[in-house]
Amino acid sequence: MTARIRLANVGYAYDGQPALFRGLDADLSSGQSWALTGPSGSGKSTLLGLVAGWDVPSWGAVDATGVRKTAWIFQNPHGQPHRTAIDHVIYPLAAAGLSRNAASEEAERILDMFHLADVAPRSFSSLSGGEAQRLMLARAVATKADLLLVDEPTAQLDRAAANVVNEVLGNLAARGAIVIIATHDAQTMSACENRLDLEQVRNRVSSPSE
Numbered sequence: 001m002t003a004r005i006r007l008a009n010v011g012y013a014y015d016g017q018p019a020l021f022r023g024l025d026a027d028l029s030s031g032q033s034w035a036l037t038g039p040s041g042s043g044k045s046t047l048l049g050l051v052a053g054w055d056v057p058s059w060g061a062v063d064a065t066g067v068r069k070t071a072w073i074f075q076n077p078h079g080q081p082h083r084t085a086i087d088h089v090i091y092p093l094a095a096a097g098l099s100r101n102a103a104s105e106e107a108e109r110i111l112d113m114f115h116l117a118d119v120a121p122r123s124f125s126s127l128s129g130g131e132a133q134r135l136m137l138a139r140a141v142a143t144k145a146d147l148l149l150v151d152e153p154t155a156q157l158d159r160a161a162a163n164v165v166n167e168v169l170g171n172l173a174a175r176g177a178i179v180i181i182a183t184h185d186a187q188t189m190s191a192c193e194n195r196l197d198l199e200q201v202r203n204r205v206s207s208p209s210e
């Protein structure tokens with residue numbers, strides 16, 4: 001089923017605060033990658049929360065249809081420190097019903113996509129920040145998420161690792177997910193087909209009819 005998320009005239013203000021953004025309209029569907037841009041504090045993480053359904057907009061509506069699994073990849077990766085990297089990818093596959101052998105094979109293939117084959121047997125706690133973050137992306141692939149919300153995926157990566165991540169995120173969208181990436185990185189922006197720029201809608205003045 002095609003997943004679709006419609007943002008209709010969406011605005012948000014934290015309690016007692018002025019609006020962060022208003023009048024945001026967008027139509028996102030399976031197979032698309034979106035760069036979510038805007039200066040620090042413009043509300044990118046807040047908007048990811050609205051898209052995930054964790055919070056409701058102060059104005060307008062977020063309408064999601066056909067989204068079964070959402071994966072959220074945060075800036076600071078959290079894993080199980082003593083488990084191996086590959087176990088992080090095997091578990092969601094096994095939980096979905098694959099045998100241990102089939103899950104292991106599939107996990108190796110996914111780790112390879114993210115250039116993580118070499119660190120597969122290592123404990124999560126021994127991974128570098130960039131490796132740990134790519135592992136979280138690999139785990140999101142294993143969960144077969146159809147909506148991926150990714151916060152600053154390349155912030156702590158060197159250029160080569162960032163390029164790998166940008167390429168893989170593009171591939172995930174090509175395989176049918178909606179991928180939304182909050183980013184300040186120009187190369188990540190250009191790797192995405194679509195862009196939602198919060199700078200454009202920041203503090204938009206409400207119309208008298210609202």
Ligand SMILES: Nc1ncnc2c1ncn2[C@@H]1O[C@H](COP(=O)(O)OP(=O)(O)OP(=O)(O)O)[C@@H](O)[C@H]1O
Nearest residue numbers: 014015020038039040041042043044045046047182
């Ligand atoms: N629970 C909250 N209550 C009040 N204000 C908040 C809350 N959460 C975030 N804010 C404020 O809302 C604004 C937007 O925050 P948000 O994290 O969405 O921005 P961002 O664009 O993701 O920023 P960055 O690029 O720095 O990660 C910031 O000024 C932040 O301090």
